Amino acid sequence: MLLRLDVAPRKKILVIEDEPHIVLGLTDALEFEGFAVVSASKGKDGVALARQEKPDAVLLDLMLPDTNGFKVCEELRRFDPFVPIIMLTARSQEVDKIRGLDAGADDYVTKPFSVGELIARLRAIFRRAARPSESAAETFTIGDVKVNMTAHTIDQGSHSEQLSFYEVELLRLLHERVGQPVSRDEILQKIWGIEAGASNRTVDNFIVKLRKKIEKSPDKPEHILTVYGFGYKLAP
Numbered sequence: 001m002l003l004r005l006d007v008a009p010r011k012k013i014l015v016i017e018d019e020p021h022i023v024l025g026l027t028d029a030l031e032f033e034g035f036a037v038v039s040a041s042k043g044k045d046g047v048a049l050a051r052q053e054k055p056d057a058v059l060l061d062l063m064l065p066d067t068n069g070f071k072v073c074e075e076l077r078r079f080d081p082f083v084p085i086i087m088l089t090a091r092s093q094e095v096d097k098i099r100g101l102d103a104g105a106d107d108y109v110t111k112p113f114s115v116g117e118l119i120a121r122l123r124a125i126f127r128r129a130a131r132p133s134e135s136a137a138e139t140f141t142i143g144d145v146k147v148n149m150t151a152h153t154i155d156q157g158s159h160s161e162q163l164s165f166y167e168v169e170l171l172r173l174l175h176e177r178v179g180q181p182v183s184r185d186e187i188l189q190k191i192w193g194i195e196a197g198a199s200n201r202t203v204d205n206f207i208v209k210l211r212k213k214i215e216k217s218p219d220k221p222e223h224i225l226t227v228y229g230f231g232y233k234l235a236p
């Protein structure tokens with residue numbers, strides 16, 4: 001029996017999308033880039049496939065024939081709080097983005113999207129996930145909150161909360177540079193793999209989510225500080 005130990009396992013992407021030409025285009029491009037692809041055209045089937053296949057990332061259409069992407073996202077999050085979920089949507093309204101992020105999505109692309117851009121985002125995810133772990137950085141404290149990068153949790157006394165992939169990576173990046181301002185552009189580039197745009201609120205939305213989990217008064221943060229016109233800074 002031949003063992004191909006030199007070949008890293010292919011990252012598996014689950015595509016939940018009902019438009020056949022988009023599924024086909026994405027599958028071709030992702031497979032060409034070396035990803036394995038599984039797909040479902042209905043929300044219900046997508047959730048079942050996620051349980052079965054344990055994908056490394058999910059591309060999720062907002063408008064599905066049996067349900068909407070927000071509901072699918074919530075269901076996925078019930079059994080996997082960590083898997084990166086990127087929503088595909090024809091809408092660009094900020095209200096939908098916020099709703100998606102609240103439902104547990106990590107990122108958005110608006111149709112028609114560039115497949116190249118989507119692949120850049122996936123590469124950024126797996127580049128972050130694959131970097132050598134710095135053992136000392138796997139747990140650290142912010143105020144009286146203990147962050148565990150391996151378990152993807154934050155613990156405060158007896159209270160524990162799960163963190164999503166992008167929440168972990170955002171905290172990790174801020175912690176690597178603790179006490180120093182990190183620009184919004186750099187955060188977007190390193191974690192989301194995208195160029196900053198004036199209208200890009202992704203980082204700010206994630207900061208709001210993290211403050212709710214970490215700060216005593218999220219409106220008066222003591223640890224995740226805004227550096228006006230620039231970005232954010234972590235104060236331990």
Ligand code: CA
Nearest residue numbers: 018061063064
């Ligand atoms: Ca659709």
